[in-house]
Amino acid sequence: MARVLVLFAHPALEKSRVNRRLLKALPKLPGLTFHDLYEQYPSFHINVAYEQALLTSHDTIIVQHPLYWYSVPPLLKQWMDLVLEHGWAYGLRGEALRGKQIFLVTTVGGPASSYTHEGFQKHTLRDFLLPIEQTTRLCRMHYLPPYVIYGTHRLNEDDLVREAVAYRRLLEWVHNHQLPFDGSATQSYATMNEAMAALAPEVMV
Amino acid sequence: MNGSLLFQAFIYLAAAVIAVPIAKRLGLGSVLGYLLAGVVIGPFMLGFVGQEGEDVMHFAEFGVVMMLFVVGLELEPSLLWRLRQPILGLGGLQVLVTSLVFAGLGMAFGLAWQEAVAIGMTLSLSSTAIVLQSLAERGLLKTEGGQSAFAVLLFQDIAVIPMLALFPLLAAGGSAAAEHHDDGHASTTLIASLPPWAQTLAVIGAVAAIIVFGRFLVRPALSAIAQTRLRELFTAAALLLVIGIALLMSAVGLSPALGTFLAGVVLANSEYRHELESDIDPFKGLLLGLFFIAVGASIDFGLLFAQPLLIAGLVVAIIAIKFAILFGLARSFRLSLDQSALVAFSLPQVGEFAFVLFSFARQEGVLTAALTDPLVAAVALSMALTPLLLVINERFVQPRFGTRAAEARPADAIDEENAVLIVGFGSFGATVGRLLKANNIRTTVLDIDSDRVDLLRKLGLKVYYGDASRHDLLASAGADHAKILVIALDTPEKTMNLVHTAQKHFPHLTIYARAFDWNDAQDLVRAGVDHVYRESVDTALRMGAEVMQTMGFRAYQARRATQTFLHHDEQSMHELVAHRDDQAAYLTTARRRIADLEQLLLADLADADLDRDAGWDPDSLREEIRQQAGLSA
Numbered sequence: 003m004a005r006v007l008v009l010f011a012h013p014a015l016e017k018s019r020v021n022r023r024l025l026k027a028l029p030k031l032p033g034l035t036f037h038d039l040y041e042q043y044p045s046f047h048i049n050v051a052y053e054q055a056l057l058t059s060h061d062t063i064i065v066q067h068p069l070y071w072y073s074v075p076p077l078l079k080q081w082m083d084l085v086l087e088h089g090w091a092y093g094l095r096g097e098a099l100r101g102k103q104i105f106l107v108t109t110v111g112g113p114a115s116s117y118t119h120e121g122f123q124k125h126t127l128r129d130f131l132l133p134i135e136q137t138t139r140l141c142r143m144h145y146l147p148p149y150v151i152y153g154t155h156r157l158n159e160d161d162l163v164r165e166a167v168a169y170r171r172l173l174e175w176v177h178n179h180q181l182p183f184d185g186s187a188t189q190s191y192a193t194m195n196e197a198m199a200a201l202a203p204e205v206m207v
Numbered sequence: 208m209n210g211s212l213l214f215q216a217f218i219y220l221a222a223a224v225i226a227v228p229i230a231k232r233l234g235l236g237s238v239l240g241y242l243l244a245g246v247v248i249g250p251f252m253l254g255f256v257g258q259e260g261e262d263v264m265h266f267a268e269f270g271v272v273m274m275l276f277v278v279g280l281e282l283e284p285s286l287l288w289r290l291r292q293p294i295l296g297l298g299g300l301q302v303l304v305t306s307l308v309f310a311g312l313g314m315a316f317g318l319a320w321q322e323a324v325a326i327g328m329t330l331s332l333s334s335t336a337i338v339l340q341s342l343a344e345r346g347l348l349k350t351e352g353g354q355s356a357f358a359v360l361l362f363q364d365i366a367v368i369p370m371l372a373l374f375p376l377l378a379a380g381g382s383a384a385a386e387h388h389d390d391g392h393a394s395t396t397l398i399a400s401l402p403p404w405a406q407t408l409a410v411i412g413a414v415a416a417i418i419v420f421g422r423f424l425v426r427p428a429l430s431a432i433a434q435t436r437l438r439e440l441f442t443a444a445a446l447l448l449v450i451g452i453a454l455l456m457s458a459v460g461l462s463p464a465l466g467t468f469l470a471g472v473v474l475a476n477s478e479y480r481h482e483l484e485s486d487i488d489p490f491k492g493l494l495l496g497l498f499f500i501a502v503g504a505s506i507d508f509g510l511l512f513a514q515p516l517l518i519a520g521l522v523v524a525i526i527a528i529k530f531a532i533l534f535g536l537a538r539s540f541r542l543s544l545d546q547s548a549l550v551a552f553s554l555p556q557v558g559e560f561a562f563v564l565f566s567f568a569r570q571e572g573v574l575t576a577a578l579t580d581p582l583v584a585a586v587a588l589s590m591a592l593t594p595l596l597l598v599i600n601e602r603f604v605q606p607r608f609g610t611r612a613a614e615a616r617p618a619d620a621i622d623e624e625n626a627v628l629i630v631g632f633g634s635f636g637a638t639v640g641r642l643l644k645a646n647n648i649r650t651t652v653l654d655i656d657s658d659r660v661d662l663l664r665k666l667g668l669k670v671y672y673g674d675a676s677r678h679d680l681l682a683s684a685g686a687d688h689a690k691i692l693v694i695a696l697d698t699p700e701k702t703m704n705l706v707h708t709a710q711k712h713f714p715h716l717t718i719y720a721r722a723f724d725w726n727d728a729q730d731l732v733r734a735g736v737d738h739v740y741r742e743s744v745d746t747a748l749r750m751g752a753e754v755m756q757t758m759g760f761r762a763y764q765a766r767r768a769t770q771t772f773l774h775h776d777e778q779s780m781h782e783l784v785a786h787r788d789d790q791a792a793y794l795t796t797a798r799r800r801i802a803d804l805e806q807l808l809l810a811d812l813a814d815a816d817l818d819r820d821a822g823w824d825p826d827s828l829r830e831e832i833r834q835q836a837g838l839s840a
Contacts, residue, residue: 047770084822093831
């Protein structure tokens, strides 16, 4: 069973429609840890030692966040700056995160069709989040394709319910389905959503 | 008895040191402790002190003079000016009405009108010493009732002067003013031989002298003395100032207490106010204590046992009549019920001036010893009863106002159950409350300042009046259904009391407590309070950060440093709490502070990691890259 850490970063959860529903759907599972960064560090004063211990004690890291200006919220950047220390996460002796799997769970306002080379945004979401991808690579982690909820502005109540259920299934799948969850099979898909649909159709409704 | 000074001092001090802590423990206040100590060592019980009691009392009355100086220091002229209406109106009417009522009663009992008027005027006075000390000890001096009581006392102090002037005229012989009086209150006038217009001029001159002298001479003088950096010299100067003014006022026939009060007011704005206050304070305290002991020792139990009914009747009648007049006047001056009760419960005794006035009246031949002796006993007893009356007011009368007000608006209890109770709405509690209100969190407020309660109620807040450490009041404020108790009281003792009450009766409440320093923050943590906020920490850190900035640190660096330091500081506190053994409780507060500070500084040294943020520090990375490239460091 994979020990899963959900690192959550949302500066205004009270204004959020989608992420709030996703959080409500979080399953209570042994070995699944939910960690709300903005709740823990409202003044951006991150307890580095605590965060490092948390990373060390989990196998799969899920970073859940809304997309703002094609990037992550600022506290997540601060967290990367301070927690991923040289000599611990990277560098000659930086081995602490080696082999851990990591993927983003990103909520995006625009529709999926715009995040293509031909579309309005001119790049894929994975392109936009390349700095994160490369960071995890420098930390010797396995970067998996992101789980993306596109078009959040257009989601109606039924969509929200469906997204929440799907998110719960994802977490259960990651937590249970394969022991440990082997991400390498997902690598050939553009998003975790597609990977899940192809690899584990039985968990999808 | 052994008359040696040291033996006397030993007896008085021992009595005080034993009796006062016991009285305080029992919640009776220090004044009653001193009085009881006086009774015990007095001629009618142990007999350690005897006839000299009266001399001691005259000496100790200087404590009253000092007390008024200190009171004056705390009273800025503008505040005094605002009090002019209660002083002249409430105070004037109280003296006038009470004098007339007692004089009328005396005449009804067959006294000559001269005797009746003398007694009436004397009985209209109250005890400045006992009342101010008791009110200050209970923190009631700043309330509206406390201010009114103070205003009345101030007027009485002024009224003594014409009374002393009037007594000789009341005497059957109506002859010369007394020159043979040495109590320092009046009458030892150097100017008695002057014509009246010159006397008036001398009095005005003396008052003007105090104001001018205080304003233009005392400050530079004190500044010069302060620059010598000899602490005892400053104390000497403070004493010199008080004694000098007392002498000057006696010389022109004014009350020394009034003179020093005036000097205090003049100096209230000066930068040396706090130094003067803290220098005079111990002398004031000791002399007042001595004074109260002397009052206790002077109670004539022989006479009391000889005529118990007469004395008891006198005491009850005096207190009841004065109480009724005070309460009525306070109400007619638009004081609320509870504040009127405070005024009436504070002032119904007869004051220490009565001893002076009665003995003066006897010397002048206005009154006979047969008349004054029972009255003096009644006066002393009425003084001794004052602290008890205040305890009754505090325990049984004031609580009724709080709950009655709550009962009068039962809808409160139904229409909303506020999850947050805030106890104490001073600047600290008010800031918390305003923040919560601005963010639509409904709160219930408990406060003991009736003015503030009225204001907040007018603004539509749900406010309860009363002492929150009473669990029934907490219950009526909705503590059963609340989730959070915010304690923002202004002393550690009150805070701890409330914590105990809440933990005992409402264990479901999460307590957020304001603390003052390390000491009581630790006490609160040990008492099981999880959320403890030392009131000065955040402000001090913010100031420290700005000092760092001025010293060249970048703003964000300074901010990070304070965040890290705060974290470290909180951690140190919890570690200290765990390590501190119970023996520390026996250390004095000051010793504990030093010991704590030592621990803290050691912890700061040990935690060398206070400047971390290594993720932004490329040193180790640069070193690694240079090594790989074969460059030397």
